[in-house]
Amino acid sequence: MKLRKRMIIELEPHDEKFNFKLTASAYSFSWNFNGRLYRTIIRKSNIMIGIIVQEREDRKMIAEVYSRENSLKKDEIEKEIRDHLGTDEDLEEFYKLCRSDPLLREVIEGLHVRRTDVWYASLIAVAQQNASFRQGWRMIWNLLVKYGDRVVLEGHENSPIICPPRPEFILERGEQVLKDSGYGYRSRTLIEIARTLVIEDENALRTSLRKIRGVGQYTYGLIMMLAYRDYSNPVIDRWVRGLYETVGVRNVEEYYRKHWGKYQALATWMLTVMLDALPLSKAIERVRKGELRPSYTGLTPLTLWRYY
DNA sequence: TGCCAGGCGGGGT
């Protein structure tokens, strides 16, 4: 699959704080980010749009847009890109809550979640079940490299972008594709999600997601955050619980509800980035030492692209 | 080697 260059769009973030490099780095693979260029494929009503974004010296972002179609509407494409990167997201309220939180009081501002489609969100969320950060991202990497679709952008022939295999492909080839990638017993859940997407549609999935076997509170909250920027669900696992208990929060569920409110899921995501997604025991050591900001060393959410 | 990890659901009390 090859996409041709169609247009260039200048993007000005909604606020001064927006940090392109951090936003492009977080949980990116090497084909998405190389330290300077951010690339991805956005699907909009069956049209594939490739984008390459970079930041200029004046902090304005420049997006090159690639597609097979030549009748794209510039303002619609711009809206898609802004939505993907979160350039219009106002997180002031969230940052205010961070200041009075024992774990996120030193949060780095300007980092935004990149919105994905619901299928990729599901592949990410299910991979994190009962597995370390390293193991989970290894599963996703395996799946993409072994079975993903490589999309080439005109003029960038030697660095294809890898997209997750479509749900149709997973259904056709069966559970083995996921097991080959290390998903183990989690595969069944993804088969159900793929089936709902293919037989019904995204809307049906969204409303029945929580009823699918293998999708509990954690997975549901993660998918809603990544796919819809809905941060209002609690995403609390052993890791988050252990960390908050370390700093003296007794009822973590209640604290999340009352303190984080509509930013519950974002708080968890931000914490994984700030603490380098270290395994729990090491993350607790970090917290005890008061090191609440990312180290940028080793394999972490912000450096994943250097390794994978 | 065996044990555990950003969950989950089922079956016990």
Add this chain to the structure above:
DNA sequence: ACCCCGCATGGC
């Protein structure tokens, strides 16, 4: 309402 266990897989 709780508590407890098994579950695929990979890393140490």
